[in-house]
Amino acid sequence: MSQETQHHRGLFGQASPILVYTALFLLLAVAIYPSAVLAQQTNPLASDPRAAAAGGVIFRAQCATCHGADAKGISSIDAPDLTLMWTQPGISENRVFSRIQEGVPGSIMPSHDFPDIEIWMLVSYLRSVAVSGATEEFGGNAENGAGLFADFCADCHRVVREGGSLGPNLGRITLRRTQAALRSSVRNPNSTIGRGYKPISLTTVGGDTVLGVIKSEDAFSIQILDSDQRLRAFSKSELISSDRAIASLMPAFAERQLSEAQLDDILNYLHQQQ
Amino acid sequence: MKPGTQMTQKRKLQLILGEMFNMPFFAAFLFIFPAMVAVAQDDSGPNYGDILQGFSDPSRWLTYSGDYSGKRHSPLTQINTENVASLRPVWTFQTGTTTRGRGFETTPLVDDGVLYVTGSNNYAWAIDARTGRRFWQYRRNLPEDLTYGASAPVNRGFGMLGNSLFMVTLDAHLLAFDRRNGDILWDVELADYRVGYAATGAPLVIDGMVITGVSGGEYATRGFIDAYDPATGERLWRFNTIPGPGEPGSETWPNDPEILARGGGGTWMNGSYDPELNLIYWGVGNPNPDYYGDSRPGDNLYSNSLVALNADTGELQWHYQFTPHDLNDWDSNHMPVLADIEWQGQQRKVVMVGNRNGFFYVLDRVSGEFLLGKPFTGTTWAREIGADGRPIVLNDGSKGCVPDPWGSTNFMPPSFYPELGLFYLTARETCATFVPEEPSLVPGQASFGGVIFIDPEQGSGALRALDVQTGELRWEFTYPSPTFGGVLTTAAGLVFAGDHEGNFMAFDAVSGENLWHYQTGSRIWGAGAITHLLDGRQYVLIPSGTTLTAFALPER
Numbered sequence: 001m002s003q004e005t006q007h008h009r010g011l012f013g014q015a016s017p018i019l020v021y022t023a024l025f026l027l028l029a030v031a032i033y034p035s036a037v038l039a040q041q042t043n044p045l046a047s048d049p050r051a052a053a054a055g056g057v058i059f060r061a062q063c064a065t066c067h068g069a070d071a072k073g074i075s076s077i078d079a080p081d082l083t084l085m086w087t088q089p090g091i092s093e094n095r096v097f098s099r100i101q102e103g104v105p106g107s108i109m110p111s112h113d114f115p116d117i118e119i120w121m122l123v124s125y126l127r128s129v130a131v132s133g134a135t136e137e138f139g140g141n142a143e144n145g146a147g148l149f150a151d152f153c154a155d156c157h158r159v160v161r162e163g164g165s166l167g168p169n170l171g172r173i174t175l176r177r178t179q180a181a182l183r184s185s186v187r188n189p190n191s192t193i194g195r196g197y198k199p200i201s202l203t204t205v206g207g208d209t210v211l212g213v214i215k216s217e218d219a220f221s222i223q224i225l226d227s228d229q230r231l232r233a234f235s236k237s238e239l240i241s242s243d244r245a246i247a248s249l250m251p252a253f254a255e256r257q258l259s260e261a262q263l264d265d266i267l268n269y270l271h272q273q274q
Numbered sequence: 275m276k277p278g279t280q281m282t283q284k285r286k287l288q289l290i291l292g293e294m295f296n297m298p299f300f301a302a303f304l305f306i307f308p309a310m311v312a313v314a315q316d317d318s319g320p321n322y323g324d325i326l327q328g329f330s331d332p333s334r335w336l337t338y339s340g341d342y343s344g345k346r347h348s349p350l351t352q353i354n355t356e357n358v359a360s361l362r363p364v365w366t367f368q369t370g371t372t373t374r375g376r377g378f379e380t381t382p383l384v385d386d387g388v389l390y391v392t393g394s395n396n397y398a399w400a401i402d403a404r405t406g407r408r409f410w411q412y413r414r415n416l417p418e419d420l421t422y423g424a425s426a427p428v429n430r431g432f433g434m435l436g437n438s439l440f441m442v443t444l445d446a447h448l449l450a451f452d453r454r455n456g457d458i459l460w461d462v463e464l465a466d467y468r469v470g471y472a473a474t475g476a477p478l479v480i481d482g483m484v485i486t487g488v489s490g491g492e493y494a495t496r497g498f499i500d501a502y503d504p505a506t507g508e509r510l511w512r513f514n515t516i517p518g519p520g521e522p523g524s525e526t527w528p529n530d531p532e533i534l535a536r537g538g539g540g541t542w543m544n545g546s547y548d549p550e551l552n553l554i555y556w557g558v559g560n561p562n563p564d565y566y567g568d569s570r571p572g573d574n575l576y577s578n579s580l581v582a583l584n585a586d587t588g589e590l591q592w593h594y595q596f597t598p599h600d601l602n603d604w605d606s607n608h609m610p611v612l613a614d615i616e617w618q619g620q621q622r623k624v625v626m627v628g629n630r631n632g633f634f635y636v637l638d639r640v641s642g643e644f645l646l647g648k649p650f651t652g653t654t655w656a657r658e659i660g661a662d663g664r665p666i667v668l669n670d671g672s673k674g675c676v677p678d679p680w681g682s683t684n685f686m687p688p689s690f691y692p693e694l695g696l697f698y699l700t701a702r703e704t705c706a707t708f709v710p711e712e713p714s715l716v717p718g719q720a721s722f723g724g725v726i727f728i729d730p731e732q733g734s735g736a737l738r739a740l741d742v743q744t745g746e747l748r749w750e751f752t753y754p755s756p757t758f759g760g761v762l763t764t765a766a767g768l769v770f771a772g773d774h775e776g777n778f779m780a781f782d783a784v785s786g787e788n789l790w791h792y793q794t795g796s797r798i799w800g801a802g803a804i805t806h807l808l809d810g811r812q813y814v815l816i817p818s819g820t821t822l823t824a825f826a827l828p829e830r
Contacts, residue, residue, distance in 0.1 A: 060725045065722055068728070075730060110425055111424070
């Protein structure tokens with residue numbers, strides 16, 4: 001893709017039709033465009049709060065078919081959840097810019113010959129929808145939190161390599177979820193259960209009942225991590241029943257078991273573990 | 275086929291015959307002659323008559339569905355309900371090219387022990403059907419600024435005639451290959467890919483013509499169906515799926531030439547053919563913009579329709595529109611299935627379609643008359659088709675969820691089992707909310723006209739057997755997720771199907787009982803199996819992920 005094609009095919013290029021996404025976008029774009037410098041290493045719109053809104057309009061028109069209207073991805077076509085990408089190691093705005101511009105070789109993510117300024121608008125939008133507590137203030141005491149985590153959480157959760165596997169790895173979790181969302185999950189674990197952690201109760205032909213979380217499933221078999229944290233697979237023909245309508249295997253922690261102050265300590269501890 | 279190729283061979287034969295007649299041992303000639311004729315025929319490849327005969331020679335699979343009817347129903351019976359449980363892989367072929375997010379959607383062609391296979395990113399191969407070893411590979415040098423072709427870099431197969439193979443490309447060209455070496459004989463542009471066109475279907479070869487459609491309905495394009503001369507690549511006719519100003523059908527659009535010129539109506543799946551009626555049956559895709567209809571009031575013919583075209587001229591004989599004024603991207607790009615069945619006491623020539631909008635249809639294929647339309651999923655869009663043949667729409671998507679844009683089924687081929695009167699298709703149960711938004715229209719950029727929210731918690735798939743007389747469900751086998759695998763039936767009472775979890779499976783066609791399954795390791799997407807006979811052994815082939823696997827019974 002050459003600079004030449006970018007210029008004559010871009011929305012603001014001389015030859016492009018005077019058709020704009022919305023009146024809002026037009027106004028924002030006209031206001032932002034003159035101040036921007038093309039092909040920058042850093043986002044020239046980083047400090048402009050209007051850029052994310054303009055990027056959102058472009059996103060819905062050009063990206064949402066694969067990545068979803070909420071940028072959370074569509075798993076059936078392997079389109080990733082973009083709200084989580086900023087937590088990946090080595091990610092940068094510059095890298096996201098290149099990904100949009102160049103596409104991802106070997107995947108259906110195509111290259112895009114949008115003008116640089118529009119790609120930066122998209123980068124700004126993606127920044128704005130990131131599910132992240134990274135900018136939040138953390139109270140509590142991380143040292144206390146480490147002890148509490150070991151006592152209450154580490155049987156099932158781990159931070160990097162330490163701890164159990166029945167629940168998700170909580171390393172970098174404060175970058176992916178807000179404190180409010182994490183609090184909600186501790187108080188009411190059934191509120192959201194992520195893929196790979198959905199609970200199931202299986203009864204085998206031999207009469208055993210096995211509790212676990214579903215890792216994978218097809219028409220003939222199911223793969224789980226059982227409550228003893230052992231990877232097990234069952235042929236559906238050797239099961240009498242399977243019950244998915246059960247509560248999360250994580251216990252709900254009421255305030256009398258874990259006070260708000262203690263929860264603050266744990267969140268602070270987790271935030272330090274990046 | 276190169277002009278003159280046959281002449282050259284005839285001359286060769288005359289020369290050889292001349293020498294033979296001079297031979298002192300003339301009696302030997304009488305013994306050798308039949309073998310020589312056979313060799314001469316093999317050299318020239320299958321002709322139109324061979325394709326016309328369809329499954330009568332089960333060592334061949336010469337066109338997308340195995341024959342022109344689109345039934346995908348093979349007469350082979352070596353693999354049957356008793357022994358299918360011992361079916362096992364014989365070889366696998368790895369393509370080395372991926373389509374993340376889509377599938378290995380091809381149907382291999384088979385002739386004389388050689389498979390002709392197209393792959394993702396416009397790779398293609400000739401493969402030894404006995405060992406899976408490759409004779410040659412072709413890879414197209416594609417431009418970097420592909421439009422639609424970049425987001426769906428797939429291909430559904432070759433067409434074949436004589437020593438020529440025909441394949442369409444992601445930059446919207448039609449190519450002719452020499453099947454013996456993979457060399458390109460000619461290369462013609464169907465349309466300008468930079469505007470938004472691409473091509474992914476398997477060309478349909480009929481007498482003296484290669485028929486192909488085109489992709490691009492997500493962009494401001496205008497769809498068409500083309501016929502080309504197999505020898506030269508010269509275009510013989512074009513049918514535009516969106517009428518021009520003043521043409522019949524234009525009254526179903528705003529009176530604006532610009533809107534007509536970018537009305538969509540892609541034709542990216544292939545069609546079927548009735549040689550007696552000399553009609554081609556082809557499905558047409560969504561109008562553009564996909565989800566935003568305010569700028570295109572009216573039925574928007576011939577989007578989301580089945581069209582029947584005169585094969586000689588490309589003229590429209592009749593049409594039937596499944597989804598008038600589509601707002602959900604429910605392209606009608608399906609394999610039309612042709613059959614002669616008893617219908618309410620009379621023999622009728624019908625065409626059957628399992629549609630993305632959730633309805634199974636039976637139409638008279640001579641006249642286009644609507645005979646039956648019944649829902650085969652839990653779609654809330656409509657539950658019945660009125661006496662006028664139009665759907666009674668209950669929910670355009672604004673009253674709770676409707677099937678997602680991938681639809682209640684899609685282009686994955688279905689199958690019809692004539693003796694049982696059952697139509698087998700892959701059904702998808704999904705839940706999507708559509709939020710239309712007026713798009714900007716920029717050449718080379720997609721213009722869906724809104725966004726969709728798909729509920730990931732609500733989705734499943736199923737192989738369903740429908741009674742074609744009533745559209746009623748006879749049996750089903752459910753899959754954990756919405757599935758894109760196609761279907762094949764054989765006269766031994768078997769249904770072969772693939773699912774999104776990667777299982778390739780065999781079922782009892784009558785009872786629906788699962789008799790066998792094999793985990794291929796990657797989802798089966800957009801492809802149906804084929805079967806053929808080689809050295810007296812029946813093979814079944816399925817593409818999956820980046821792998822083509824051949825199955826057979828153990829050798830005794």
